[in-house]
Amino acid sequence: MSDKAPKPGGGGSVITSQLPLLRQLEWRVRHAVENVLSGEYRSRFRGRGMEFDQVVKYEFGDDVRDIDWNVTARLGEPYRKKFVEEREVTLLLVFDDTPTLRFGSGAQSKREALLELAGLVMLLSAVNRDRVGFVHANPAGHLFYEPVRGRGAILHAAATLLSRPPSPVETGFGGPGDGSQAAIPWKFLARAAPKHSVFLWLGDFPPRPAPEGWAVLRRRYQTMGFRVDDPWERAMPAGDMFAAYDPAAGRLVTLEGSAAERAAQADWRARREAAWQELFPDPLSRLVATTEENRLNALVRFFHARMR
Numbered sequence: 001m002s003d004k005a006p007k008p009g010g011g012g013s014v015i016t017s018q019l020p021l022l023r024q025l026e027w028r029v030r031h032a033v034e035n036v037l038s039g040e041y042r043s044r045f046r047g048r049g050m051e052f053d054q055v056v057k058y059e060f061g062d063d064v065r066d067i068d069w070n071v072t073a074r075l076g077e078p079y080r081k082k083f084v085e086e087r088e089v090t091l092l093l094v095f096d097d098t099p100t101l102r103f104g105s106g107a108q109s110k111r112e113a114l115l116e117l118a119g120l121v122m123l124l125s126a127v128n129r130d131r132v133g134f135v136h137a138n139p140a141g142h143l144f145y146e147p148v149r150g151r152g153a154i155l156h157a158a159a160t161l162l163s164r165p166p167s168p169v170e171t172g173f174g175g176p177g178d179g180s181q182a183a184i185p186w187k188f189l190a191r192a193a194p195k196h197s198v199f200l201w202l203g204d205f206p207p208r209p210a211p212e213g214w215a216v217l218r219r220r221y222q223t224m225g226f227r228v229d230d231p232w233e234r235a236m237p238a239g240d241m242f243a244a245y246d247p248a249a250g251r252l253v254t255l256e257g258s259a260a261e262r263a264a265q266a267d268w269r270a271r272r273e274a275a276w277q278e279l280f281p282d283p284l285s286r287l288v289a290t291t292e293e294n295r296l297n298a299l300v301r302f303f304h305a306r307m308r
Contacts, residue, residue: 018159022119026155028296029123056082089196090147091125092189093118093134096182096203097167102247105232106291111166113228113291114202119158120299121200121226126154133157135189137182138167144185147194186213193221201279202226207271210279225280226287233269234290236262 055071058078066080095118101111118134125132132154133147143164145157167182182203190213193199199221217223232244239257246253255261280286284306289298 016159018162022123022155022158022162025116025119026123026126029120030127054082055079089198090131090133090194091121091198091200092147092193093122093132093161094184094189094199094201094203095134095136095161095164096184096201096205097136097138097164098182098204098206099139099167099247099250100204100206102166103230103245104291105230105237105244108291110204110228110230110291113289113295114226115162117226117228117289117295117299118202119162120296122154122158122161124299126151134161135184136161136164137184139182140167142183142185144188181208184211186211186217189213190216190220193217197221199223200226205272205276205279207268207275209275214279222285223280224285224287225276226289227276228289228291230291236265 055068056079058067058072058080062080066082068079068081071079095114097111101114102109104110104112122132122134129149131147131149134145134157136143136145145160148154148157189199199217201223202225205225205227236255236257241254241256243252243254245251276286287298287302289295
């Protein structure tokens with residue numbers, strides 16, 4: 001099932017209630033751009049930020065790195081590649097809202113932390129005058145919000161995403177971290193996304209094969225993945241028996257903390273990591289934060305790593 005996004009300026013009190021939080025996040029983003037990222041975000045986020053135009057004669061003072069050696073050898077005099085600036089980039093967030101994101105051993109669930117990360121990225125794009133849209137997908141269907149430009153429109157888009165209800169809890173799933181798959185329209189996105197789009201997939205990323213159509217998106221667009229981990233996913237609590245809420249099953253489960261349970265968790269964690277790296281082979285295209293750390297700091301570290 002596919003829903004239409006509410007038009008900017010509408011949406012009711014649920015969306016309006018998110019605006020104070022977004023304005024706080026916006027202040028933090030502007031501070032980071034002005035004082036930490038130093039204005040370099042725009043070009044580093046997009047790679048070179050330029051598109052090939054034509055080959056022209058090399059002149060003194062041109063960048064020697066742009067010399068086209070094949071044309072130079074064929075014509076007997078230096079020629080260089082001329083580029084034009086990519087003046088508009090579209091950032092498309094894909095929020096993969098599965099029941100497992102509702103897990104949280106501390107004050108915040110993984111879903112709350114991931115939504116904050118999504119809001120920060122959208123506001124960062126607003127500061128840099130990019131177009132921003134999103135797909136919110138859960139097992140029941142998806143909402144597509146067409147890319148928009150401008151602070152007010154992007155604030156509304158971010159508020160719409162943050163106000164989306166969580167994925168319904170269902171039963172009958174096949175193990176820890178499985179959950180049911182969200183209805184992400186990958187084929188539609190591969191056809192509809194404009195040129196120079198950046199795809200940011202945010203989700204829980206359990207160990208499963210890549211979705212159909214993902215290989216096409218990776219070839220056509222720049223792709224990145226953001227994930228939020230809970231501390232209990234990285235290491236089970238010390239001690240003996242304890243209870244935890246399993247959002248995929250919709251019930252409390254009791255764990256004994258046995259060697260077999262810890263071995264099963266380690267195996268799941270290894271399979272999850274392998275699937276995660278297969279989706280995003282470039283380490284600079286994936287970000288893993290935790291529910292306990294400052295998400296803006298994690299985002300700044302991510303972009304600084306891309307700058308280097």
